[in-house]
Amino acid sequence: MEEKKIRRIGVLTSGGDAPGMNAAVRAVVRTAVFLGIECVGIRRGFQGLINSDFKVMDGNSVNHILSRGGTILYTARSDDFLSEEGRKRAVTTCKMLGLDAIIAIGGDGTFRGALELSRLGVPVVGIPATIDNDVGCSHYTIGFDSACNTAIDCIDKLRDTMQSHERCSVVEVMGRNAGFLALYVSIAVGATAVLVPERELDFRRDVLERIQNARLAGNTHFMIVVAEGAAHAFEIGKRIHEELGMEPRVTVLGHIQRGGSPSARDRETATRMGYCAVKALAGGQFNCIVAIQDGRIVELPIEEALQMKKTLQLERYDVLEAMCNF
Numbered sequence: 001m002e003e004k005k006i007r008r009i010g011v012l013t014s015g016g017d018a019p020g021m022n023a024a025v026r027a028v029v030r031t032a033v034f035l036g037i038e039c040v041g042i043r044r045g046f047q048g049l050i051n052s053d054f055k056v057m058d059g060n061s062v063n064h065i066l067s068r069g070g071t072i073l074y075t076a077r078s079d080d081f082l083s084e085e086g087r088k089r090a091v092t093t094c095k096m097l098g099l100d101a102i103i104a105i106g107g108d109g110t111f112r113g114a115l116e117l118s119r120l121g122v123p124v125v126g127i128p129a130t131i132d133n134d135v136g137c138s139h140y141t142i143g144f145d146s147a148c149n150t151a152i153d154c155i156d157k158l159r160d161t162m163q164s165h166e167r168c169s170v171v172e173v174m175g176r177n178a179g180f181l182a183l184y185v186s187i188a189v190g191a192t193a194v195l196v197p198e199r200e201l202d203f204r205r206d207v208l209e210r211i212q213n214a215r216l217a218g219n220t221h222f223m224i225v226v227a228e229g230a231a232h233a234f235e236i237g238k239r240i241h242e243e244l245g246m247e248p249r250v251t252v253l254g255h256i257q258r259g260g261s262p263s264a265r266d267r268e269t270a271t272r273m274g275y276c277a278v279k280a281l282a283g284g285q286f287n288c289i290v291a292i293q294d295g296r297i298v299e300l301p302i303e304e305a306l307q308m309k310k311t312l313q314l315e316r317y318d319v320l321e322a323m324c325n326f
């Protein structure tokens, strides 16, 4: 692509919010200001581009947001952007505001939207942020660590009461179609069993035998973690009751996992990614995603990046198994 001097950029957050999105917005705005680039915040993701919903941002407009969860730019999943008409209106807004590029913070859905924009001539850079950690091109996504910590905190509390009553707990965690959150959290809380979408469910092997083995090892309370993409926690609880006669308590953690102050890892990663995104643009690199590969930030061409797959390391499943029958 022909190199063009970047004078003004837009930044937006899209899809499900994630702790650390604000840290990324702050880093984008401050790096831009530092490099003499003007920055415009687009509210409500791609819908904001369509509706020309924006605010001009300076270095001080992002004061005190580093530690805040959610996103000050608001977020949305825009149906209008799925139509050609909607996308054309978004491009018109970019032209009208004089935006030389858009930095889009979100997950795969956000990057597919960004790719469409790039095809219409608007240069883009993507920053991976989703609690699901399911962006194929990046080993890590902003928000994942904070969501794990929130889930762990909740499950530790559940364990106190489950232990006291010698009960079985079935906890459903988010993650959409991916089991990253469920598997990492299960190891961190010492769960009795975990169900993830990447591993076909065998109820007897994966749930009943795990509870029975734990019982034989002397345990009197049991923690079953279910990824929302693998099964419904209430269904699993019902089947445990039918098969073993226990009376499990079911908890769906839900959106609480998306809130809260970002962890150190998310603040630091988001700040570096935001910085690298603006540096990439300033250096003439467009239509890419700033991704983490083997601990380093790399810029990957967006089209290629969207084809990349990341697999859940099921060896972690074996690690959990080795830990639980004591």
Ligand code: F6P
Binding pocket: 016, 130, 131, 132, 174, 175, 176, 228, 258
């Ligand atoms: O992608 C993030 C996520 O929280 C998923 O884990 C979950 O399946 C989904 O978003 C929930 O979406 P909504 O906020 O629209 O209910």
